[in-house]
Amino acid sequence: MALSNPALFVTLILCVVVFASIEAAKEKKKSTKIVQTSSASAPSAGWFGGSQASPGDDAIRTSCEEVEDFVVNVRRELHRFPELMYKETKTSAYIQSKLKELDVNFSPGWAVNTKTDRITGPGGTGIVATIGTGTSPVVLLRADIDALPIHEEVESDIKSQTDGQMHACGHDGHTAMLLGAAKVLKVLEASGKIKGTVKLMFQPAEEGGAGGKRMVEEGVLEDEPKVDMAFGIHLWPALPSGTVGGKPGVVLAACDRFEIMISGVGGHAAMPHLVVDPIVAQSALVSSLQTIVSRKLSPLESGVVSVTKIEGGSAFNVIPGAVTLWGTVRSLSTESLQKLIKSVEDISTGIAQTHGCNATVRWSPDYYPPTMNDDDLWFGLGEKVASKVAANGEVTPTNPTMGAEDFGFIAQSVPSNFYLLGQSSEKMKTDWNLHHPKFTMDETVLKRGVELHVRSALEGLAMLAKNKKSEF
Structure with missing residues (x-):
């Protein structure tokens, strides 16, 4: 019956066109919003949230x-x-x-x-x-x-x-x-x-x-x-x-540095039985210090013990009377750092005594705490x-x-x-x-x-x- 009425037919066609135009506009607007929020060049969010950047x-x-x-x-x-x-x-x-x-x-x-x-x-x-x-x-x-x-x-x-x-x-x-x-x-x-x-x-x-x-x-x-x-x-x-x-939280570690002097009795390298050799003691100490992190700290804690400098002796045929080691200890907490410090002191004293030497351990004037955000x-x-x-x-x-x-x-x-x-x-x-x-x-x-x-x-x-x- 609509087909036999030209006016009604035209009206229906116009309604369909208007409805389609409205829906197309909605889709375009929606699509535009998606592009803006996902594009790298779109305005970023403000400092404390929101869709606008901060004024200025x-x-x-x-x-x-x-x-x-x-x-x-x-x-x-x-x-x-x-x-x-x-x-x-x-x-x-x-x-x-x-x-x-x-x-x-x-x-x-x-x-x-x-x-x-x-x-x-x-x-x-x-x-x-x-x-x-x-x-x-x-x-x-x-x-x-x-x-x-x-x-x-x-x-x-x-x-x-x-x-x-x-x-x-x-x-x-x-x-x-x-x-x-x-x-x-x-x-x-x-x-x-x-x-x-x-x-x-x-x-x-x-x-x-x-x-x-x-x-x-x-x-x-x-x-x-x-x-x-x-x-x-x-x-x-x-x-x-x-x-x-x-x-x-923690961004950077707590840190301290050590200076260990191993003192013995020097003498001729050809007569080691007449000396108390600090070189041998320091060699054993360097190796032993590397066990601190693996055996003194919990596996859930982090730590570093590094020997970075050794000084001692003046000639190929002279066993020196003393050797000095320098290095650093580091951890992600002050508590763990204190454990490392005590372990360095205990092991240094024990190793030195085992070899008939003495150990003097000095630390920096100020240890660094961890840097926390x-x-x-x-x-x-x-x-x-x-x-x-x-x-x-x-x-x-x-x-x-x-x-x-x-x-x-x-x-x-x-x-x-x-x-x-x-x-x-x-x-x-x-x-x-x-x-x-x-x-x-x-x-x-x-x-x-x-x-x-x-x-x-x-x-x-x-x-x-x-x-x-x-x-x-």
Whole structure:
């Protein structure tokens, strides 16, 4: 009957067309949403969730990219003139000159060496700078400034000008990144966007001198306004450039170092029956120390005992009166570290006595605690900041490492996060391990370090203002 009525037939056709158009529009809209949320180029989620990026997000990244040349130049200048722990006089003066150029307030003279009987150098080369209101809340950003007693084997126009000294652990990059963050934060301060205070801690003597502990003892965390949370970064050759690694809990190990002197009675090598040979005793000791981890720690605990240096004797035909061993013990907890320390002492004494010798064991003035990422701070801020900065848009989970860091002294005092900034490039050979004479930096990642600092500071202050520290 519809076919015999042309008007009705036309009406039905129009209804079908309109309905089909509506359904097609719905499908197109749905499809568009799926593409946007799954595309790598789509806007990423905000710091604390939601579909929008934080206000000013693009501006922050742009500001950090704009200081790249400044940061790279600072890093190169520092790399040419490395200085060892507690002797970073020129390095400290250079940092102060840059802070003055940026019109950033600072106080020098931090980290005076109180262990001069064991460690050479006067110290006092640390610097604390402040940006913001000068009132609470307070976020601390930290960088280390000292170099290592290593002869650089990388031929370049920025090679170390001091023979036997080298920035082989990336501290020149760490310092440059923090100065870059200072440059960005100073601009934000002028526009009133820093709601609180950011403390910038330039710390000497990280490489075994516990410069971080000295600064904690001197009040870097407790001086008003008191620090509420802290962040640090380490360049990491084990991760690809552009990635940011980390995890909640233990990131780096607790550490101590030992010096063991085995004393006997020296004499002619042709008459060993007339001497008490410390060489034989130390040989047995080195082997026995390797049983500590396998027999003194639970299989569920992690530990390292390494002998790294042996010194004794002066001629092929003379049995020396004493031999000295140096090395390190490391674990993922202070409790396990104390077990390792006691075992080293017990075994050293026992082995020495068995061979008719005496053993004297000395430890460093300050053992390093493990570096811990506060769980609440990591899940509430650190993980999201790292994901925002990383090129792949996500944090790279990492396993704990037996490397040690005296950022641990800060982390045991205030909630802290420590990021590992990947710097292993496919375009150049930058995967040499830390402390290697061929260690080379991928300078393209430095701007990401600046961004990590800036975002951590701004979001840390925002979190503190919002939560009033109730979550910490």
